[in-house]
Every structure is written in structure tokens, then in C-alpha cells.
Amino acid sequence: MKISVIGTGYVGLVTGTCFAEKGNDVLCADIDVKRIEKLNNGIAPFYEPGLEELIKKNFQKKRLTFTANIEEAVQTSDVLMIAVxxxxxxxxxxxxxxxxxxxxxxxxFMTADKVVVVKSTVPVGTCEAVRAEVMRVLAERGVSYxxxxxxxxxxxxxxxxxxxxxxxxxxxxxVQSEEARQLIISLYRPFVDDESRILVMDVYSSEMTKYAANAMLATRISFMNELSRVCELSGANIDLVKKGMGMDRRIGPHFLNAGVGYGGSCFPKDVKALIKTASNLGSPMSILQAVEDVNLQQHDHFFKKVQNYFKGELEGKTIAIWGLAFKPGTDDLREAPALRLIEKFLYYGARIRAADPIALEGARKLLSFESRVQLLDSFYEALQGADVLVIATEWPEFKGADFAQVKSMLKSPVIFDGRNIFDPVDMARQGFDYISIGKDPAFQRVVQTGSHVEISNQWLN
Ligand SMILES: NC(=O)c1ccc[n+]([C@@H]2O[C@H](COP(=O)([O-])OP(=O)(O)OC[C@H]3O[C@@H](n4cnc5c(N)ncnc54)[C@H](O)[C@@H]3O)[C@@H](O)[C@H]2O)c1
Structure with missing residues (x-):
């Protein structure tokens, strides 16, 4: 099939590349001329594992092309995907x-009949508004397709x-017609082993499904984050509680990690959007307002752990930060908790030495004007002269850290782990003050005396 994808961000570029990989003839379009130039030179404009190689492969096979000319994109294909x-x-x-x-x-620009596929996340009713806008312009032109x-x-x-x-x-x-249903099935059949994985429904329900899914995932995270604060006060360990909950098939183990709060380009905005849709319709979703509030509180809650460690005095302190991207595997910094933390540390007078495996380039654009922020290529270099280490993204690289080196470089052996990636028992044994999420602060002291907490921790491993 001939497909034009309009918008070459994370969704548009990945989608276009994958449709090309399945043998379609794909033209990806964007108004960002520099981005299109990069793509025409075989360079992915952002980091996504394996993407650049797949772009190059399909570009060479001439199944994937790029343009900054939207008119060309509209006229070339019968199927137009919107991914802005x-x-x-x-x-x-x-x-x-x-x-x-x-x-x-x-x-x-259209000069023939088109199928317009909206891949962007949009509130209920938007697809209809998109169609109405296309029809309005066609009527203005005095043509009909x-x-x-x-x-x-x-x-x-x-x-x-x-x-x-x-x-x-x-x-x-x-979809709104049998013809569109057939088209979707033929487009996606090569991607699924079983056609029942293609769920075709009415347009409103489809638009709502996307928000519902993201809002549910965000709800699970906020639930665990709020529960983690209760765990800290009650002596329970959120990691064990998580494991116990996740083994219940009705709950499942995913999206139960307590941490520093969610971020990224989707959850924060999609939760907000559904809150707005619900309240506009006169049926407010108070549960989602709580999800958002808890998330903001969680960033603060973690920040206060560090602030309290310094007895409120962050002025002149140097904080090493490991991880800037909103999650591992991406260079996306949109709404990244690390950036929120950095903003707070700076506000209270601290200095920052931060490192991330791939998000440094983006971070430089955002933070280069901050004289108190140093962005470093090496995680260990970030520790040089720092008072404490804060972990803000759970990059797998951190798991194999050389703790002897970490200890030797920090002024004092203190780690604040906003992602609960290390075993508190291990960290205590290695001589760190290890402050994570959802565990009694007295935990390590108890661990060192070999009490029940150590035993319960063995279950965790
Ligand atoms: N990023 C994700 O993980 C993800 C996942 C699922 C859904 N979504 C949704 O997909 C949509 C796109 O998200 P994204 O992260 O890919 O966005 P993005 O910001 O990475 O990319 C959007 C692209 O659209 C281009 N653009 C804007 N206006 C244009 C126009 N008029 N014509 C052509 N190009 C135009 C921009 O230049 C940019 O390159 C959003 O609705 C988002 O909520 C994103």
C-alpha cells in the first residue's frame, strides 16, 4: 500500500518505518525541514533502539522516503496517517x-479520495472534527472527494x-464504514499472528480507549507511590508488598513499581486531558485528579528525603544525578522527573553533576544556561566531589555499578534511589546510607543487626 505519515516524531517515524518494513511504500512528512534533512542522510532525529538501522535498510530499498512537502505527502498516497x-x-x-x-x-491539497488515519492521541470527537475540517476546506475549494x-x-x-x-x-x-474496517485489517494483518488482535470498534470508543489505557497505567503508579509512603511510616517494604500483590492474577505484576513519580510525553498530558474531558462532560473523574496530585507530591516527597538529609540546607551542596531521561531506553526528557528534581535542587542553592547514557545532548539544550549544572559523559565523573548520589532513571547500566568506586568518589557514601533498583541489604553491607522508596528509614539499621527484615528480604531475591 502507499502510505503517507504526517509527523515524524516517536510515533510517526517508528510507524512509518515499520509499515515500510512490512513492504508498504511509505512517505514520511514533517514541517521540520532539519529533521527531514537528517532523515534523508540516514540519521534518526532521536534515540530509539534499532530504529536508525531499520530506517537505513528501508530507505535503501526505496520503501521509505522523506519529505518536508506536505502537499506531496497528501497527493502521493491514498492512506494518510496523522502522527503529530x-x-x-x-x-x-x-x-x-x-x-x-x-x-x-x-x-x-487532496485531489482524490483519501482515508485519513488519526494515530495521534486525541480526545473523543476529534476524528469527527478532523473530517469536518477537511470537508470545510474542500467545500471552500468547491471540490468534492x-x-x-x-x-x-x-x-x-x-x-x-x-x-x-x-x-x-x-x-x-x-471506523465508520466496512470499507475502512477492511483497510485497517489489511494494513495490520502482517503485524499480528491472529486477526482477533485487531479490535475494530466505533471511532469514539477507539479514541477513549487510548486515554483509558494510559490513565489506568498512571493510576497504578500513583497508587503504588501513595502506598509506598504508608509503607515508609508503617515499617512495611513496598518491594515485598508489590511482589505479593503482583502474584495475584487479577492484579498482575506490571506497573507496580513505586518510584519518584511518572513523567514522559504521554502519561502527564493524557491524564490531564481525560480529567478535562470528563469534567467538560459534567462527570468529573476525581480518581484521576488524585492520580495527578499524588504524582506531583511524589516528586516532592523524594526531593524532601534529600533535603531532610541535609537538614534543609542544600545551599552549596553538590548533588550527583544518575539518569535524566524520563525512563530507560529513550533520550526523551519531556516531563522527566530528573529535570523536576534538578529545578528544585537549583532553587535551593545546590549544584548538579549529572550523567545519562543518551539524553545528554537534549539535556544540554535545556540546561546549558545553568552555570550550576554540569553534564558529564561518565557516571563516575558525575560523582567527583559530589555530596550524595541521586538516581532518577533506572538505566540497566547502573545495576552493575562499581560500588567501591562510587564510594571512593562521593564525599560521603549516600545514595538516594528514586527507582528502587538496588537491594537495600546489599547497599547497607557495602557501607552506604541507602535511601529508597517505600521502606522504613530504620530498615538498614535493622538489616545490619540481622533482624526479620533481612530474612524477609531474602524472599525478594
Ligand atoms: N511518544 C510516545 O511514546 C507516544 C506513544 C503513543 C502515542 N503517542 C501520541 O502520538 C502523537 C505524536 O507523539 P510523538 O511523541 O511522536 O510527537 P513528537 O513531538 O515526537 O513529534 C511530532 C512531530 O510532528 C511534527 N509536526 C507538527 N505539526 C506538523 C504538521 N502540521 N505537519 C507535519 N508535521 C508536523 C513535528 O515537527 C514533530 O516532528 C501524540 O498525540 C502522542 O500523544 C505518543
Missing amino acids: GTPSDEDGSTDLRYVMSVAESIGR DVQIVSNPEFLREGAALEDCLYPERVIAG
Whole structure:
């Protein structure tokens, strides 16, 4: 099939590349000329494991091409996929200006019937608004073509985007005609082993499914984060509680990690958007307001652990930060908890020495004007002269850290782990003050005296 994907961000570029990989003829378009230049030179504009290689492969086979000419993108293909950003507006609602601008371009440039597939995450009713905008422009031009609209939200995870796109757990599509249903099935059949994984429904339900899924995942995280604070006060250990909960098949083990709070380009804005949709419809989702509040409190809660360690005096202290990206496997810094923490540390007068395996380039753009922030290529270098270490992203690289070196470089052996990646017993044995999430602060002292906590911790390993 001939497909044009409009918007070459994480979703558009990955989707376009994967459709090309499956043998389609894909033209990816973006208004960002520099981005298109990079892509035409075989350079991925962001980090996603395996993506650059797959782009090059399909580019060489001429199944994947790039353009900054939206007119060309609209006219070349019968299937047009919209994958532009849908950030939060100031009031939390979804800013649809990019989506609607693409709709306007489609109406302006189309010279034949089109199927418009909306992959961007958009509130209920947006696909209809997109179709109405295309029809409005067509009417203005005095021409008439058929426009089929399909809602096809994307569920890929940054860091595992190729796997998610090439082997989706499910494909959700909202259609308004049998013809569109058939098209979606033929588009996605090569991606699934079983056609029942392609769930076709009405457009409204499809649009809502995306928000519902992200809101549920965010809810699980906030639930665990709030529970972790109760664990800290009650003497329970959130990691053990998590394991006990996750073994219940009705609950399952995923998305139960307590931590420093969620971030990224999706959860914060999608939770806000659903809150807004619900309240606009007169049925407020108080549970989601709580999810968002708990998330913000959790960033603060973790920050206060560090602040309290220094008895409120962060002025002149140097904090080493390991991990800047909002999660491992990506260089995406949007709403990254690390950045929120850095902002707070700076506000209270601290200095920062931070390292991340791949997000440094993006971080330099955001933080280069801050004289008290040093961004370093080596994790160990970041520790040089630092008072304490804060872990903000659970990069697998950190797990194999050389703790003797960590200890020798820090002014004092103190680690604040916002992602619970180390075993507190081990850390205590290695002589660290290890402060993580959801454990009684007295935990390590108890561990060192060989009490029941050590025994219970063995179950964890
Ligand atoms: N990033 C994710 O992990 C993820 C996962 C699932 C769904 N989504 C959703 O997919 C959508 C895209 O997200 P993203 O992270 O890929 O966005 P992004 O910000 O990485 O990329 C958006 C791209 O669209 C381009 N663009 C903007 N206006 C345009 C126009 N008029 N014509 C052509 N190109 C235009 C921008 O230049 C940019 O390159 C959002 O709705 C998001 O919520 C994202």
C-alpha cells in the first residue's frame, strides 16, 4: 500500500518505518525541514533502539522516503496517517492545533479520495472534527472527494517502540464504514499472528480507549507511590508488598513499581486531558485528579528525603544525578522527573553533576544556561566531589555499578534511589546510607543487626 505519515516524531517515524518494513511504500512528512534533512542522510532525529538501522535498510530499498512537502505527502498516497503532537494546553485540555493544521492541509491539497488515519492521541470527537475540517476546506475549494476517517491510537512504548510496533499486543481502530474496517485489517494483518488482535470498534470508543489505557497505567503508579509512603511510616517494604500483590492474577505484576513519580510525553498530558474531558462532560473523574496530585507530591516527597538529609540546607551542596531521561531506553526528557528534581535542587542553592547514557545532548539544550549544572559523559565523573548520589532513571547500566568506586568518589557514601533498583541489604553491607522508596528509614539499621527484615528480604531475591 502507499502510505503517507504526517509527523515524524516517536510515533510517526517508528510507524512509518515499520509499515515500510512490512513492504508498504511509505512517505514520511514533517514541517521540520532539519529533521527531514537528517532523515534523508540516514540519521534518526532521536534515540530509539534499532530504529536508525531499520530506517537505513528501508530507505535503501526505496520503501521509505522523506519529505518536508506536505502537499506531496497528501497527493502521493491514498492512506494518510496523522502522527503529530497533541501537547497539553494551559488548562490541561489537548492542544489540537497541529492535528487541525494537518486536517486543513489535507483538505487544501487532496485531489482524490483519501482515508485519513488519526494515530495521534486525541480526545473523543476529534476524528469527527478532523473530517469536518477537511470537508470545510474542500467545500471552500468547491471540490468534492470522499474522506474516510479512522481512529487508530498508538500504544508503543519509547525504548521498545520497534518491538511494540512490529508485534503489537493489540491494534485498536475506530471506523465508520466496512470499507475502512477492511483497510485497517489489511494494513495490520502482517503485524499480528491472529486477526482477533485487531479490535475494530466505533471511532469514539477507539479514541477513549487510548486515554483509558494510559490513565489506568498512571493510576497504578500513583497508587503504588501513595502506598509506598504508608509503607515508609508503617515499617512495611513496598518491594515485598508489590511482589505479593503482583502474584495475584487479577492484579498482575506490571506497573507496580513505586518510584519518584511518572513523567514522559504521554502519561502527564493524557491524564490531564481525560480529567478535562470528563469534567467538560459534567462527570468529573476525581480518581484521576488524585492520580495527578499524588504524582506531583511524589516528586516532592523524594526531593524532601534529600533535603531532610541535609537538614534543609542544600545551599552549596553538590548533588550527583544518575539518569535524566524520563525512563530507560529513550533520550526523551519531556516531563522527566530528573529535570523536576534538578529545578528544585537549583532553587535551593545546590549544584548538579549529572550523567545519562543518551539524553545528554537534549539535556544540554535545556540546561546549558545553568552555570550550576554540569553534564558529564561518565557516571563516575558525575560523582567527583559530589555530596550524595541521586538516581532518577533506572538505566540497566547502573545495576552493575562499581560500588567501591562510587564510594571512593562521593564525599560521603549516600545514595538516594528514586527507582528502587538496588537491594537495600546489599547497599547497607557495602557501607552506604541507602535511601529508597517505600521502606522504613530504620530498615538498614535493622538489616545490619540481622533482624526479620533481612530474612524477609531474602524472599525478594
Ligand atoms: N511518544 C510516545 O511514546 C507516544 C506513544 C503513543 C502515542 N503517542 C501520541 O502520538 C502523537 C505524536 O507523539 P510523538 O511523541 O511522536 O510527537 P513528537 O513531538 O515526537 O513529534 C511530532 C512531530 O510532528 C511534527 N509536526 C507538527 N505539526 C506538523 C504538521 N502540521 N505537519 C507535519 N508535521 C508536523 C513535528 O515537527 C514533530 O516532528 C501524540 O498525540 C502522542 O500523544 C505518543
